[in-house]
Amino acid sequence: MVEKNGFWDRFIQNSLIKNVRKHWMLYLMILPGIIYYIIFKYIPLMGSVIAFQDFQIFKGIFASPWVGLENFRHLLHYQDFHEVLRNTALIALYQLVFQFPAPIILALLFNEIRLLIVKRTVQSLFYLPHFLSWVVVGGIVFELLASQGIVNAIREMLGFEPILFMQEEGYFRSIVIISGIWKEIGWGTIIYLAAITAINPSLYEAAVIDGANRFKQTIYITLPLLLPTISVLFLLNIGNFLELGFDQIFNLLTPMTYSVGDIIETYVYRAGVLQGQYSLTTAIGLFQSVIGFALLWIFNRLARKSEQGLW
Amino acid sequence: MKQSIGERLFQIFNYTLLIVLAATMIAPLLQLLAVSFSSPIAADSKKVFLIPVEFTLATWEHILQNEVLWRAFGVTVFITIVGTFLSMLFTILTAFPLSRKDFLLRKPIMLMMVLTMIFNAPMIPFFLTVREVGLMDSIWALIIPGLISTFNMVIVRTFFLGIPSDLDDAARIDGCNEFRLLFQIYLQLSKPVLATISLFYAVGYWNTFKTAVLFLRNPDLWPLQMRLRAFFTSEEELAAVDLIMGDFDFNTTTLKAATIIFATIPIVLVYPYLQKYFVKGAVLGSLKE
Numbered sequence: 001m002v003e004k005n006g007f008w009d010r011f012i013q014n015s016l017i018k019n020v021r022k023h024w025m026l027y028l029m030i031l032p033g034i035i036y037y038i039i040f041k042y043i044p045l046m047g048s049v050i051a052f053q054d055f056q057i058f059k060g061i062f063a064s065p066w067v068g069l070e071n072f073r074h075l076l077h078y079q080d081f082h083e084v085l086r087n088t089a090l091i092a093l094y095q096l097v098f099q100f101p102a103p104i105i106l107a108l109l110f111n112e113i114r115l116l117i118v119k120r121t122v123q124s125l126f127y128l129p130h131f132l133s134w135v136v137v138g139g140i141v142f143e144l145l146a147s148q149g150i151v152n153a154i155r156e157m158l159g160f161e162p163i164l165f166m167q168e169e170g171y172f173r174s175i176v177i178i179s180g181i182w183k184e185i186g187w188g189t190i191i192y193l194a195a196i197t198a199i200n201p202s203l204y205e206a207a208v209i210d211g212a213n214r215f216k217q218t219i220y221i222t223l224p225l226l227l228p229t230i231s232v233l234f235l236l237n238i239g240n241f242l243e244l245g246f247d248q249i250f251n252l253l254t255p256m257t258y259s260v261g262d263i264i265e266t267y268v269y270r271a272g273v274l275q276g277q278y279s280l281t282t283a284i285g286l287f288q289s290v291i292g293f294a295l296l297w298i299f300n301r302l303a304r305k306s307e308q309g310l311w
Numbered sequence: 312m313k314q315s316i317g318e319r320l321f322q323i324f325n326y327t328l329l330i331v332l333a334a335t336m337i338a339p340l341l342q343l344l345a346v347s348f349s350s351p352i353a354a355d356s357k358k359v360f361l362i363p364v365e366f367t368l369a370t371w372e373h374i375l376q377n378e379v380l381w382r383a384f385g386v387t388v389f390i391t392i393v394g395t396f397l398s399m400l401f402t403i404l405t406a407f408p409l410s411r412k413d414f415l416l417r418k419p420i421m422l423m424m425v426l427t428m429i430f431n432a433p434m435i436p437f438f439l440t441v442r443e444v445g446l447m448d449s450i451w452a453l454i455i456p457g458l459i460s461t462f463n464m465v466i467v468r469t470f471f472l473g474i475p476s477d478l479d480d481a482a483r484i485d486g487c488n489e490f491r492l493l494f495q496i497y498l499q500l501s502k503p504v505l506a507t508i509s510l511f512y513a514v515g516y517w518n519t520f521k522t523a524v525l526f527l528r529n530p531d532l533w534p535l536q537m538r539l540r541a542f543f544t545s546e547e548e549l550a551a552v553d554l555i556m557g558d559f560d561f562n563t564t565t566l567k568a569a570t571i572i573f574a575t576i577p578i579v580l581v582y583p584y585l586q587k588y589f590v591k592g593a594v595l596g597s598l599k600e
Binding site (some may be wrong): 016026031032033034036037039041043045046051109112119129131132143150156182186194215243250275278282286289 | 317321323339340343346427440521525537564590
């Protein structure tokens with residue numbers, strides 16, 4: 001065995017050297033990319049070890065004292081952490097329940113439009129908000145919902161009292177979900193529409209002969225054949241379950257809504273970047289990644305049973 | 312093809328619903344556009360509905376004379392052009408070797424890069440690394456840490472994989488080296504995907520916000536989105552005006568509306584030309600691999 005390994009190693013080294021010699025240009029080309037990935041992806045990834053340290057900025061990673069799971073223990077007794085975790089999990093859950101299915105429904109409705117000119121125009125309008133930044137969308141939301149904004153103008157015309165939506169805790173999560181749907185629903189349909197286009201038309205012809213109307217065709221043909229696509233997108237989504245997107249929440253949040261809207265990422269930014277609690281907030285970040293990966297693993301196992309897993 | 316009454320009713324319902332919803336995608340922008348051309352009194356007394364009331368150009372005159380805003384605009388134009396160019400260069404140079412069958416380390420390197428899509432580095436170690444590298448308070452902090460998007464790189468690689476290898480052999484025989492093969496043959500054949508990916512990068516750079524929040528303390532370097540955010544929240548430059556002098560032809564309401572439109576105009580202007588590309592790109596990116 002040992003000798004065989006030695007031979008194998010030599011063989012690999014040999015052919016690698018040969019390969020580098022022959023295709024040195026390819027190695028040269030990819031070098032900047034590799035350096036980029038090491039510096040900005042892998043070094044920060046390994047930098048996560050400061051979650052197990054009492055990291056001190058002047059000592060750096062190598063000289064800072066190790067504290068084991070101290071930071072994680074600390075977290076569990078930490079009032080802020082419970083609140084932030086609850087907000088993150090709730091918003092993530094609402095997104096999964098309301099935001100995830102929205103493009104699927106919209107794609108099915110698009111599919112029923114026969115007039116090409118209407119279809120194209122409507123689709124272009126739906127795609128547009130995807131290209132606006134969350135700063136702009138946040139600004140739009142604040143302006144429309146302000147006391148002098150159009151929403152309150154309509155409320156007054158109908159005889160209701162104006163509401164300061166952005167300052168009230170009760171509305172925050174609904175605003176997050178609705179603005180999220182508004183921005184991304186159209187963009188989300190693209191992939192489903194592509195999958196619908198790929199469905200073999202003879203299936204529909206056969207169904208028509210059997211007397212299926214459009215509704216039944218949708219339920220019994222389109223939807224089941226969309227399931228693999230839905231399942232893959234669901235898995236990709238669930239892996240980032242707790243990563244809600246910093247930009248959106250950050251741009252909708254006000255100090256008045258922290259109690260319901262402060263999520264892991266906005267909290268890590270404030271407590272970590274601004275206040276320098278590096279180790280504690282890295283522990284939170286790591287916690288978030290572990291939950292995301294665990295969920296991905298569990299749901300992938302479930303999906304694999306119906307042969308639609310990611311791996 | 313006969314339709315039942317139920318189906319016809321559904322059709323009417325469906326067309327109406329989708330047209331109304333599509334209108335809500337553009338209506339908020341039109342409303343703010345109208346507010347930005349209205350007098351502050353009309354805007355604050357809730358009279359403006361999609362059409363300007365007491366039309367005035369005062370708000371826009373003030374906005375277009377705001378040097379701070381133009382400075383931020385300049386930063387954003389710079390990072391959009393330079394950033395998109397550098398991102399494309401790095402992405403192409405990385406994707407090409409990964410698409411070559413005769414590149415021995417293709418699989419391990421590909422795996423190393425794709426893994427970063429699942430395992431994101433937490434924010435703090437990322438922040439500390441970028442600071443260690445010395446990019447804090449540098450305009451390059453908006454470009455270099457996000458130079459390659461793995462998602463975009465995989466799209467380009469997938470496209471390169473689809474180019475028939477007969478072409479390589481022919482080029483090889485003609486004495487083409489790998490750089491010439493990439494730049495003179497592969498890139499020429501990949502124009503649609505390159506246009507798509509440039510668009511994705513350009514929109515990303517135009518909307519740059521989080522990296523600016525993390526790394527730029529010096530307001531002179533702020534890109535447009537960051538400047539907008541400062542206008543909206545601390546209301547520094549914008550509010551100062553109507554506090555000092557009571558009866559101006561604009562106020563914070565109309566100014567905020569105008570700055571939102573200001574940041575949106577470039578995207579809305581190029582949008583129609585780009586549409587044919589981005590749909591293709593979105594499908595390519597998500598279906599394959």
